[in-house]
Amino acid sequence: MHRSLEAGLPSQASAVDEEVFHLADDAISLRNVRFRHKGSGRWALDGVSMDVAKGECIAVLGPTGSGKSTLCGVMNGTVPLFLEGDLQGDVTVDGMVPARTGTAKMAAHVGLVFGDPDMQLFGMTVEEDVAFGPANLGLDYHTIMERVRKSLIDMRLAGFERRPPYRLSGGEKQATAIAGVYAMLPDVMVLDEPTSMLDPQGKARVFSIIRRLKEDLGATVILVEQEVDDVLQLADRVFVMNAGKFIMQGTPREVFGRVAEVTAAGVRVPHVVEFGTLLGATRVPFTLDEAVQFVESGAWRTSDGTARTARACSGGLGCRAAGYEGSPVSRAASRQHEPGDVIIEVKGLEHRYPQGALALRGVDLTVTQGDFVAIIGQNGAGKTTLTRHLNGLLKPTAGDVRVGGKSIRDMTAAQLSRTVGYVFQNPDEQLFCNSVEEELRFGPGNVGIAGEKLDRKVEEILKDIGLARYREVWPKYLTKGERQRLALASVVAMDPAVLIVDEPTTGLDWLESLQIMDYLRSLHDDHGKTVLIITHDMNIVSLYARRVVVMAGGRVAGDGSPREVFSNPQLMAMANLKPPAIAELSTRLCGRVALTPEEAVDMLVQADAAGEGLR
């Protein structure tokens, strides 16, 4: 299937024992497939059927735990050979039955790429890594090197041959992982959330590679993703999963034309699509240009000239249908808090790592009590280095940081933990107790909170984070979203005045992201906590933050409200960031930044009513 790689190379068929049942036109055929894990009564896949033609690009969307990864595993035999359980129904991929052929032998036909690039790179150089698969197939040296060369060119990694994978950026690492799979010439590429751990630049790189796989190289692609904005323009067909079933399927336009259902399934709807839906578009826009064209056509006005919108937007489309109680309106309310006294003061902060890299170059920053700050910037901009000073994990090379009026230079991280709580990006590096309840008691015990006060606090938090029924469960058994909430709660239990949360939504689905962000908002609104988040997700910034600090090159490049920051194109470009699509759209339509689709619709309707016309 891969036109570029196939040319002039010998067939690999002889290298692998194949169990060929038939030469089908379909690359993948699933018939009423059911699977449940060993010892589980619940079907992780529950009667799934799909046919995928060669060269098709299929997107599979759905919340965490809906069965997407299990579906991927079925295609290369890791389910049920690696993840044991009861598999029923017919699975045929490239004419073979994966469960009988075996994962290692299926690898020549189905390439599986995972979300965490670090866990799938085996070589000491990019070249070695990409050669790993073909070398396992026992191909001869010259064939391997030719495939490696072409794979690296096709994945835009030419020149990276001798680079060690661990020194690459996230996007480059994932591109290497894809190249390693691609070099084995599989007929089907299965990508299981390949961008979930990447920053915006990394995501853009991976999506450009997937686009190339589909459009230029003719690969059959199964793409499991949470990043729906890009999926809309890539996929030929979309399948939405929930509770092990396909609950929706069709072309992207067919599926995303039913916005409420999509959201109810736990899938984030792109703001541009939501904007079009709120305005009653029969053909929902997928891009900014399409949205502008739709508005300019005037089709959103009723015959009497007023806006067609029914104001379903005030509650946020579909969120309630999904059983999610939060709403964009309540999220926006967190911005009404008045700032209090200064709690953190950073002056001329510099930090040089022992290896010599100067990560911070004179940072000045003041945080007041009651702030809700989002710190944004590209990887390497200095965000994490800065925040690690605020709880004493790092000490300044020059300058000073004062917390509650005291310099952190003479304080340990443990002492500062009473005032500044720090939640790490990866919950697995923060959870180390044997049960959920023990995890919540660990921190408070270290800072002298005990007795009835602690008991009450634990009960309250367990209820707040929805984990009361898992109090005795080993945290490793929880889902990523639950572990992330527990990691946050384990710090909240210590009752610090300031909460710093590093990438609270990375790797979570949209509903999980909203849950953890709403928990943070309630801590801010109801308990007066000062909250600082580090994030790459501009949708989260626009929905929750009242203040945005933009970092670039180890300095604070900008500081203001989300609206101020997103309306400063020079600042965003300098920090290599992109504002959320809805901010760009509202700027194009009305000349002002809207932070939500509802707000953009309001702006448009008001501008139209005032006869201001479109910009």
Added chain:
Amino acid sequence: MIVEYESKDTPVHSLDPRAKIVWLLAVVLISVIWSDPVYLAGLAATVVVFGAVAGFPWGKLKGLAAFLIVVTAVITLAQGVTYTPAVAHLSAPGRVLFHLIPSWVPGVGPALPVRLGGFLYGIGMTFKVFTVLVAVAVLGYVASPSEIVQLIARVPRMPYQVGFIVSTAWKFVPVIQLQIRSLMDAHKSRGVELERGSFTERLRKTSRVVSPLFANALFMADTLALAMESRAFGSSRRFTFLRPYRFKPLDYVVTLVCLGAAAASIVGLAVRRLGAL
């Protein structure tokens, strides 16, 4: 002392892995049998030259240098005070160079005399430590773990998968180090004073890191196995190594020189006491 491998086009990097191993073994053997600091200094110089040809990043040995200064001082003075070789090619190995406690210290000095023989022996020991540590670091820098895999896999009847287990373990040492640091940071952030308390207390607090580290390592091993199998690991009995396993003229030269030097130093020591103090 682990310095991570770097892929480069230097004559040392391009050597056959067997020649690199022979070099390391020869250096270790010679450094063990020699005790004369002059000879050992010469050996250390050859190791430095070998590293320089490989473009070794000497800056990464800053930590080692600090360690060596302390070790040098301790070994040299301790040997100088406590040891006088019975047999040495020195006119007066027992001659006192100076006293650790000088004569002007009232009531105690002069005391703890540092003698010539022991002092030189101590310097020789320091060169030994330096030479072996730097040689190991240079080997880690010029020999890819995949070359080590290849070496192991070439052992008769050895499945190539065994070599991969060794190489994967090697590759994940820095990942595990990073995880230990993260877990310790997480403990500090939740109020644990890791830097304070008695040694036993600190040990007890730090040991809490072991259990999550073990759980994470198991999870990582599971994911790795899945990812490796998804890349056809074990699908064929044959694995194609990327580097041709063939001795080039330079490999013969390096191997013969190293073996020759090791043999000569053994013979020279036995016959003429060359290299002995």
